[in-house]
Amino acid sequence: MPHRIQDTEWDAVIVGAGHNGLTCAAYLAQAGQRVLVLESRDRIGGACTIEEPWPGVRMSPCAYLAGLLHPLVIEELGLVARGFQWTPAVAGLFIPFEDGSSVQLHEDDAICDAEIRNLSPADVDGWHAMSDVIRRVRDAIRPADESDMWIGEAPTREQIEDRLGDDEEARGLLFEWSMAEMVERYLQDERLQIGYLGQGVIGTHASPFDHGTASIRFHHGSGRLGGMPGMWGYVRGGMGMVSFFIADAARDAGAVIETGVPVAAIHPGEGVELEGGERIRSRVVISNADPRVTLRLLGNAADAAWRKQVESVPIEGCTVKLNVLLRELPNFRARPGTNETHHYGQINTPLTKDEWRASFAAAREGRVAERLWTELYFQSVHDPSVVPPGQHTMSVFCQYVPYKFADGDWDTRREEIKRIVLGSIGRFCSNIPDAVVDAQVLGPPDIEEKVGLTGGHIFQGECLPAYMWSNRLSSRTPMPGVYLCGACTHPGGSVIAMNGRNAAMAVLRDAI
């Protein structure tokens, strides 16, 4: 008879096999602990996985690009030897404008300078100054060594300020400025300003005119993947491969990963209860589920003050993700062609400042504006293995949409949203929507249903300054033996894996 998971007294049970739960499992198992991971879905990876929405097409339905995955975790879990490979998106950020001009903010400084000079000669120095403040903050608080403040316990504001010294701009970037304030401070050309605004609100339920949004730009620019500061790129095979390689590391170290097993309750100090009522014994339970789900699993066992803290973190998503199958890549009027440099980086279709305001206001009222901001990525140009010959994939990350419509719901409004999103891209292209074979539309409730992320919030809760660093949930909780390891903990949302490592280190330290 096969060994039953109920028959073992585990050292640690992890609720959820998102990339952070798997990371936590790998570190604990490597430290010699008996670890069980229970995942409610029948696939692992959470928001960082791979699906086949159409025959022969492999797509990462949620997370699509790597940039913040921590080099220490890559090294310690041997991810490269396990097959992790990525291609840096050196082509950078392409932005077409309605007047027919465009800019390619290339990662190569000389090319980038030439592009900006061509669009707005007066802005070359400002661009450098803006990039430099991001570099200074990165070097101060996230150096490429063990003093990186993402590793371990979250630092206090005072500890961060100590590192920043008397750099007032650094403080503004990290804690104060709106994204609009930042671009207006450094750039003069309205097109460059609007083209960059989206980088301050990715996955964030705030307008680029809102306090603290510039910190979102910093968060996403603070990585050092492959030793390249701020670089993002495409993972060979798709983003979900990150989770799969981490799962391999966990299994190799002896962790047991069970899928299709939803946890119904967490009993602090005792273990978990499955939906059928079976009990799994473990003195430590680490939740990779988002904090609202964790609260529900704890029920009356949740500490009152902790409950209040969890409930104070906004967790309503405002993002719609379109996974699109194309017969050819978008042909941008500003730079015609269907296999151009810009298809190898990322593309933003911009909004005017008034459109930014209108689209955020509409979503807050349960409506959708006629024009939305989109960010586009094409995995298939780097990695044709993910599509049948002659086709392409396009990931569209788009804001703002409501979680709940004032009229109708996501099922009745889905086709309309698809039309609006494709129209927001099509206004800059000659072949969209014609080149679209099919598109999957995932609004916040769809993301919630698919991945279990409450509110469809892509980061398990807001990443604005009020909810980051020592204000973010700690991996330790007041409930005995209960820990968190997901994106809701320090250092925040995205595919980072440091959250999982930090939780494992806390568990191991407390066990001494």
Ligand SMILES: Cc1cc2nc3c(=O)[nH]c(=O)nc-3n(C[C@H](O)[C@H](O)[C@H](O)COP(=O)(O)OP(=O)(O)OC[C@H]3O[C@@H](n4cnc5c(N)ncnc54)[C@H](O)[C@@H]3O)c2cc1C
């Ligand atoms: C649309 C979208 C696009 C994104 N794009 C990017 C991107 O390009 N790059 C990037 O770096 N990040 C991106 N992100 C963010 C990133 O994907 C997440 O921050 C990250 O994947 C969270 O990982 P996690 O392991 O902390 O949690 P999750 O991925 O949320 O995993 C939690 C797991 O717990 C499981 N679970 C929940 N409840 C239970 C239960 N009761 N019993 C058992 N299991 C349970 C869930 O099924 C899930 O598998 C995106 C997210 C979304 C949604």
